[in-house]
Amino acid sequence: MNIKQLSIFVENKPGRAYAIAEALSNNNINLSALSIADTSEYGIMRVIVDDPEKAKKILQEAGVMVKITDVIAIPMDNSPGSLTKILKILTDADISVRYMYAFVNEHKGGAVLVTKTGNNDMAVAELSKFGISTLDNDNLF
Amino acid sequence: MWNEKIEKMSREEIRALQSERLVAQVKRMYEKVDLFRQRMDEKGLKPSDIKGVEDLSKLPFSYKSDLRDYYPYGLFAEPMSKIVRVHASSGTTGKQIVVGYTENDLGMWSECVARMLTEIGADNNSFVQVSYGYGLFTGGLGAHDGATKIGATVIPISTGNTKRQIQTMIDFGTTVLCCTPSYALYLGEEIEAMGVKDQLKLKAGIFGAEPWTEDMRKAIEDKLNIKAYDIYGLSEIMGPGVACECKEQAGMHVWEDMFIPEIIDPDTCEVLPEGASGELVFTTLTKEGFPLIRYRTRDICSLNYEPCKCGRNHVRMRKPSGRSDDMLIIRGVNVFPSQIEEVLIKVSEGDITPNYQIIVDRVNNNDTLDVNVEMSETMFTDEIEAVEKVEKKITEMLRSTLGIGAKVHLVNPKSITRSEGKAKRVIDNRKLH
Ligand SMILES: [Zn+2]
Numbered sequence: 001m002n003i004k005q006l007s008i009f010v011e012n013k014p015g016r017a018y019a020i021a022e023a024l025s026n027n028n029i030n031l032s033a034l035s036i037a038d039t040s041e042y043g044i045m046r047v048i049v050d051d052p053e054k055a056k057k058i059l060q061e062a063g064v065m066v067k068i069t070d071v072i073a074i075p076m077d078n079s080p081g082s083l084t085k086i087l088k089i090l091t092d093a094d095i096s097v098r099y100m101y102a103f104v105n106e107h108k109g110g111a112v113l114v115t116k117t118g119n120n121d122m123a124v125a126e127l128s129k130f131g132i133s134t135l136d137n138d139n140l141f
Numbered sequence: 142m143w144n145e146k147i148e149k150m151s152r153e154e155i156r157a158l159q160s161e162r163l164v165a166q167v168k169r170m171y172e173k174v175d176l177f178r179q180r181m182d183e184k185g186l187k188p189s190d191i192k193g194v195e196d197l198s199k200l201p202f203s204y205k206s207d208l209r210d211y212y213p214y215g216l217f218a219e220p221m222s223k224i225v226r227v228h229a230s231s232g233t234t235g236k237q238i239v240v241g242y243t244e245n246d247l248g249m250w251s252e253c254v255a256r257m258l259t260e261i262g263a264d265n266n267s268f269v270q271v272s273y274g275y276g277l278f279t280g281g282l283g284a285h286d287g288a289t290k291i292g293a294t295v296i297p298i299s300t301g302n303t304k305r306q307i308q309t310m311i312d313f314g315t316t317v318l319c320c321t322p323s324y325a326l327y328l329g330e331e332i333e334a335m336g337v338k339d340q341l342k343l344k345a346g347i348f349g350a351e352p353w354t355e356d357m358r359k360a361i362e363d364k365l366n367i368k369a370y371d372i373y374g375l376s377e378i379m380g381p382g383v384a385c386e387c388k389e390q391a392g393m394h395v396w397e398d399m400f401i402p403e404i405i406d407p408d409t410c411e412v413l414p415e416g417a418s419g420e421l422v423f424t425t426l427t428k429e430g431f432p433l434i435r436y437r438t439r440d441i442c443s444l445n446y447e448p449c450k451c452g453r454n455h456v457r458m459r460k461p462s463g464r465s466d467d468m469l470i471i472r473g474v475n476v477f478p479s480q481i482e483e484v485l486i487k488v489s490e491g492d493i494t495p496n497y498q499i500i501v502d503r504v505n506n507n508d509t510l511d512v513n514v515e516m517s518e519t520m521f522t523d524e525i526e527a528v529e530k531v532e533k534k535i536t537e538m539l540r541s542t543l544g545i546g547a548k549v550h551l552v553n554p555k556s557i558t559r560s561e562g563k564a565k566r567v568i569d570n571r572k573l574h
Contacts (some may be wrong), residue, residue, distance in 0.1 A: 007522070011551075011553055011556075036494065039525065044525050063554055065516040065518075067522070099445075116523065
C-alpha cells in the first residue's frame with residue numbers, strides 16, 4: 001500500500017518553511033511527518049498530511065511548487081533492530097532506497113518509517129512476505 | 142602618424158575617397174552577394190543608381206539576423222580559397238555568427254590598429270602585452286596583428302592568471318597593455334596590493350570590448366600610472382579598431398577611408414542630423430571577404446564632424462551610451478537574453494518555459510551574471526539529486542551557449558516580479574553609462 005507524500009520546493013530564505021507550515025495549519029491540515037533535504041540554496045520539504053489533495057491545492061494557490069509522490073509507510077516496533085530488519089528485506093530483494101525518514105505516531109504507539117524506493121509496489125510485496133504490512137493515509141491519522 | 146596621407150585628409154578628400162570606394166563596393170557586392178542583390182532588386186535599385194556617398198541612404202540596411210540566416214558563409218563575397226581567417230561571436234540565439242577575412246582584409250584591420258598604436262606613442266621599440274582572449278574572439282588577434290605591423294614586440298599572453306600577467310609586465314618590460322577595461326582595473330588593484338607599481342614600464346593602454354565610464358578611465362590611469370585609451374569595434378564590421386581614440390581622448394576617430402558611419406533613428410530608420418544621438422550604422426568600403434552595407438550595430442551614440450586638435454578630420458564617435466536592442470556585454474562577451482531563454486526552452490522539454498530573470502552586476506571590477514529561474518513542473522521532483530541535476534544542466538548549457546559562466550538560482554514559482562503581467566527580464570546593476 002502506497003501513501004501520498006507532499007514534495008514541496010523551498011527556497012532557503014528565512015520564513016519560507018514557516019510560511020508553508022502556516023498555510024497548512026491555517027487550513028486545518030494535520031501534519032504528521034516532515035523532512036527536508038537541502039542544498040545551500042534550496043530544499044525539498046517532504047510532508048505527510050491527512051488530506052494531501054486539499055493541501056496541494058492550498059499550497060499551489062499560495063504560489064508554492066508542490067507535487068504528490070507515492071511513498072510507503074512502514075510501522076516499526078520499538079525493539080532494537082527493527083530498522084535493520086526492514087532494510088535487510090529491501091536490500092536482499094535488490095530494492096534501492098531513494099530516501100527515508102521516520103516519525104513517532106502517538107496514536108498507534110510506535111514509530112513509522114517513510115521511504116521512497118526504486119519500486120514501491122515490489123517493496124510492499126516483499127515486506128508482506130515477512131509479515132510487515134504497510135500503512136495507508138487513513139490509518140496513519 | 143602611421144599613415145599621414147590618409148589620417149590627415151580633409152573632409153572633402155575623405156568624401157571623395159568614400160564616394161569612389163562606395164560605388165565600387167556596391168557594384169562588387171551586387172555581383173557577389175545574393176542577399177544584397179535581392180534587397181537592391183526589391184527596392185528597384187541598380188548599382189549604377191549609386192553615384193557617391195550622397196546616395197548612401199538609398200541603400201538597404203543589413204542586420205545581425207542576416208548573419209544567422211546565411212550562416213556560416215552565405216554572405217561572403219569571396220570564395221573560401223581567398224578567405225584566410227574566420228572569427229565568430231555570439232548571435233541572438235544559441236548559434237554563433239561567423240565572419241571571414243581575406244589577406245587584404247587582415248592588412249586593413251592591422252592598419253587601423255597600427256594607426257592607433259602609433260598615435261598613442263607606440264613604435265618598434267614598444268612591448269605590447271595583448272591580454273585580450275585569443276581565438277574566435279577578435280580582440281586578441283586584432284591587437285596582435287596591429288602591434289606586429291608597427292614592429293613592436295608582441296607579448297601574446299591572452300587572458301587569465303593575473304599574477305603571471307603582472308610578473309610578465311615587470312620581467313618583459315611591457316609598455317602598452319591591451320585588455321578589457323574591467324580587467325585593467327583589476328590588474329591595477331592587484332599591482333597596488335603587490336606593491337610593484339614602481340617596477341612597471343607601462344605608458345599606455347588600449348581598452349575596449351565592453352562599456353566603461355570616465356570614472357573607470359581615471360581609476361585605471363591612476364592605478365597603472367598610464368594613459369588609458371578607448372577602442373571600438375565589432376566583428377561584423379572588422380573587430381577592434383573600427384574607431385580609436387587619439388591623444389585628445391575626446392571621441393573615437395572612425396577610420397573613414399574604410400568605414401562610413403551613419404546615425405539613424407532606430408524606429409523610423411531615418412538618417413539623423415549631425416550630432417544627434419541614435420543608432421550607429423556602418424558601411425564597409427574596403428572589406429573583401431565579408432563586406433556589409435548599412436549594417437545596424439544597435440549601438441546608440443552620436444558623431445562629431447568637427448576637426449580634432451590632433452590634426453585629423455576623420456569623424457569622431459562618442460562612446461556608445463546604450464543599445465537599441467537588449468544585448469548585454471558581460472566580461473567582454475555579447476549576451477542576448479534570448480540565448481538564455483533558448484536554453485530554458487530546451488530544458489523544459491516542450492512544457493511551458495519557466496520565467497527567468499537575468500541579474501548583471503560588477504563586483505571587484507568583475508562582471509557577474511546570475512540567472513534566476515522559477516521552478517516549474519518539469520524541473521521539480523521529490524528527489525534532491527534530480528533537482529540538482531536540472532540546475533547543473535542549465536548551468537552547463539548556459540556556459541556552452543553564452544561562452545561565459547552564469548550562476549543559476551532556482552526560485553519559487555511566480556516569485557520574479559512582474560510589471561503589467563510581464564516579468565522584467567534583465568536587471569543590470571552596473572553603472573556603466
Ligand atoms: Zn583626434
